[in-house]
Amino acid sequence: MASRTHLSTAPARSPQGEFRTVALIGPPNSGKSTLFNRLTRLRQKVGNYPGVTVEQHTGQLSGFRDLTLVDLPGVYGLEPFSEDERVALDVLHGRMPGLPRPDAVLLVLDATNLTRQLHLAATVIALGLPTLVLLNMADLFAKREGKLDVLKLATELGAPVAMISAASGTGLDAIHRFLSRGRSVEGPTLLPVIPNAPQSRQWAAQVRTRSGYRAPLPSVWSRRLDQILLHKIWGPLIFILVVGAVFQTVFGIGKPLSDGFQLILNDVGAQAANLLPEGLLRSLIIDGIWKGLSAVLVFLPQILLLFLFIGLLEDSGYLARAALISDRTFSGIGLNGKAFIPLLSAYACAVPAIMATRTIENKHDRFATIFIAPFMTCSARLPVYTLLIAAFIPDTPVLGPFLNARAAVMMSLYVLGFVAAFATAKLLNSSAMKASSIPFVLEMPEYRLPTLQSIALRLVDRGTVFLKQVGTTILAVTLVIWILTTLPLQNGHAPALEHSVIATLGHLIEPVIKPLGFNWKIGVGLLTSVVAREVMVGTLGTIYGTDPNTHSLPLQAALRGELALPGAIALMVFFAFAMQCTSTLAVVRRETNGWKWPAIQFLYMSGLAYISALLVNQILSLWW
Amino acid sequence: MPTTPQPETLLSLKPGEAAIIDTFQLPEQIKQLLVRFGFITGAEVRFSRPAPLGDPLLYTIEGSDVALRADTARRILITKRIAPKDRESR
Numbered sequence A: 001m002a003s004r005t006h007l008s009t010a011p012a013r014s015p016q017g018e019f020r021t022v023a024l025i026g027p028p029n030s031g032k033s034t035l036f037n038r039l040t041r042l043r044q045k046v047g048n049y050p051g052v053t054v055e056q057h058t059g060q061l062s063g064f065r066d067l068t069l070v071d072l073p074g075v076y077g078l079e080p081f082s083e084d085e086r087v088a089l090d091v092l093h094g095r096m097p098g099l100p101r102p103d104a105v106l107l108v109l110d111a112t113n114l115t116r117q118l119h120l121a122a123t124v125i126a127l128g129l130p131t132l133v134l135l136n137m138a139d140l141f142a143k144r145e146g147k148l149d150v151l152k153l154a155t156e157l158g159a160p161v162a163m164i165s166a167a168s169g170t171g172l173d174a175i176h177r178f179l180s181r182g183r184s185v186e187g188p189t190l191l192p193v194i195p196n197a198p199q200s201r202q203w204a205a206q207v208r209t210r211s212g213y214r215a216p217l218p219s220v221w222s223r224r225l226d227q228i229l230l231h232k233i234w235g236p237l238i239f240i241l242v243v244g245a246v247f248q249t250v251f252g253i254g255k256p257l258s259d260g261f262q263l264i265l266n267d268v269g270a271q272a273a274n275l276l277p278e279g280l281l282r283s284l285i286i287d288g289i290w291k292g293l294s295a296v297l298v299f300l301p302q303i304l305l306l307f308l309f310i311g312l313l314e315d316s317g318y319l320a321r322a323a324l325i326s327d328r329t330f331s332g333i334g335l336n337g338k339a340f341i342p343l344l345s346a347y348a349c350a351v352p353a354i355m356a357t358r359t360i361e362n363k364h365d366r367f368a369t370i371f372i373a374p375f376m377t378c379s380a381r382l383p384v385y386t387l388l389i390a391a392f393i394p395d396t397p398v399l400g401p402f403l404n405a406r407a408a409v410m411m412s413l414y415v416l417g418f419v420a421a422f423a424t425a426k427l428l429n430s431s432a433m434k435a436s437s438i439p440f441v442l443e444m445p446e447y448r449l450p451t452l453q454s455i456a457l458r459l460v461d462r463g464t465v466f467l468k469q470v471g472t473t474i475l476a477v478t479l480v481i482w483i484l485t486t487l488p489l490q491n492g493h494a495p496a497l498e499h500s501v502i503a504t505l506g507h508l509i510e511p512v513i514k515p516l517g518f519n520w521k522i523g524v525g526l527l528t529s530v531v532a533r534e535v536m537v538g539t540l541g542t543i544y545g546t547d548p549n550t551h552s553l554p555l556q557a558a559l560r561g562e563l564a565l566p567g568a569i570a571l572m573v574f575f576a577f578a579m580q581c582t583s584t585l586a587v588v589r590r591e592t593n594g595w596k597w598p599a600i601q602f603l604y605m606s607g608l609a610y611i612s613a614l615l616v617n618q619i620l621s622l623w624w
Numbered sequence B: 001m002p003t004t005p006q007p008e009t010l011l012s013l014k015p016g017e018a019a020i021i022d023t024f025q026l027p028e029q030i031k032q033l034l035v036r037f038g039f040i041t042g043a044e045v046r047f048s049r050p051a052p053l054g055d056p057l058l059y060t061i062e063g064s065d066v067a068l069r070a071d072t073a074r075r076i077l078i079t080k081r082i083a084p085k086d087r088e089s090r
Helices: A032-040 A083-092 A111-125 A138-143 A150-157 A173-180 A197-210 A220-229 A234-252 A254-275 A280-297 A300-316 A318-332 A337-345 A350-359 A363-375 A381-392 A405-430 A452-486 A501-516 A520-528 A535-546 A555-560 A565-577 A582-592 A596-621 B028-035
Strands: A021-025 A057-060 A068-071 A104-110 A131-136 A161-163 A441-443 B018-024 B044-050 B057-061 B064-068 B076-080
Touching (some): A032 A131, A083 A350, A131 A138, A131 A150, A131 A173, A161 A173, A220 A234, A220 A318, A234 A318, A254 A280, A300 A318, A318 A441, A363 A405, A363 A582, A381 A405, A381 A555, A381 A565, A405 A565, A452 A501, A452 A520, A501 A565, A535 A555, A582 A596
Parallel strands (some): A021 A104, A104 A131
């Protein structure tokens, strides 16, 4: 990467004081995030997770000591229609708790698509904050014979303008100069008047003419690719192949990766066990913490792979086409194509998925998407499914070499979640929630090659979030479980599992779950997995790890002695439907502004899970 | 409800055909959303292609493709351009 022109490292000062908070704003696909990553390098804080209730990425700017750059969501305007736009507007007006009003704005526009974006420029400049207008993709613009007089455009806009290329890093020194002048920078000299749409358009047309703007030639590549990817027959076919390839890779390649990772983790545990003296401490570290954590850690490769694909699809521009292709299907259940992106992300994790619904302007569609997203088989269910399938389903072929029983069961569980989601959406559509009238409008971005930098940063983001979860919530739950299995101490030793506090708790709830085919140990797992689904595996790892009867057995073998086949299948069905994720509930509460929706969601999903698991166990028990 | 006999709408365009937008039979709020993408009285629109499953429809406006559902497109009245279609430029 050519970073000759990146911001110099000399701290900037100015007599009037430095900028403290600078907002980065721009429409979707303007390359805003690429610029943000380039300016802040890796020193960014990702707030896209519950607990950290900051919706924007903020980062320290290279070369500036006390300057925070706030990356706002991509918006077309500030009217606002979508939740994303509401957030952007709140930040710009200083109404976002914990975030001071920005001192200045960096407005990123796509130079190749300027006509449309002048509208946003007018609204942003009209806020009156010192604004630097950045015309990104300058290299593409020049290559495709676009023309523009930057100085004249600056005069028309009343704000400085710079041509940059965020991808290659050219022209970024203009940002440095702008920011280092600090508060000596004046606000826009004349504010664009935008009383209504026609006048705003007139103004834009005038700006275009006076600044000698000539739009670049349309991208030949995008046209050609669309001819294939949006073809009547090839389009849907490729769509199915792409979605299929994503899952095939995540489970085909991800599984061996996870298995290999598991071997390493086990080995580390065994080595560490040799170093520690026999006793409570070793039990705590190895049987308690390490077995619990590594049961969850092994899913890191698969989660990263899934996010790698989502990143590739999004950055390349294909995700918008996928939304277009699937809109017809979604409209049948009262959703729209913009639900495709959140629902695909929900296969990785419902939390970012629910945040991603902010781009859906239609309120009914957005709430319905939020409501059904947790039914999609998220990666936290994988540890549970994988464990149960490996323990109970034989590795026998079903469809010759193409499909074995284990893969078939895994696929059925995915289908089950999908069907539940669609049926629920249909239910919501026919119920009192009548669709509001904001229609589906979606711009097709040009196809672009995803950059290594942007993809790598996404993976670092998601990996960090996952590891944080393992290091905090799961570690805490694992510790509590270990303590409960160790108390009450008998002569300084842990009691037999049957006499531990955890057994007492487990037996307490046993009557409720017995009809589902679960014993008290599974019950403890269900209790702890309300925090997060994958905690179930950690909990069982700890319980069976401390139980001398199963201590030396792999978890799968230990489980086989505990559950009958109908109960195991009922347990999988239970996990397919149940809302066991406090992170999701927290994010739903925040996104819907209250406890009503998460409460309904929790009761609906858990009720469905209980009844389905009950039926499955009772019916299957007739045969087994 | 159409007031004129058979008003032409965005829906009556064939792929490749261009037209000038006349009026919107849509609420003010939706017009505000559409104007962001360039859908405004007097703007030139070209029907690019339908989505593979027939709906939504892609319209080229201000140099890029924007998807609208047929339900929205049929409420945007147009005047067809008679001029032979030239290579779209800007």
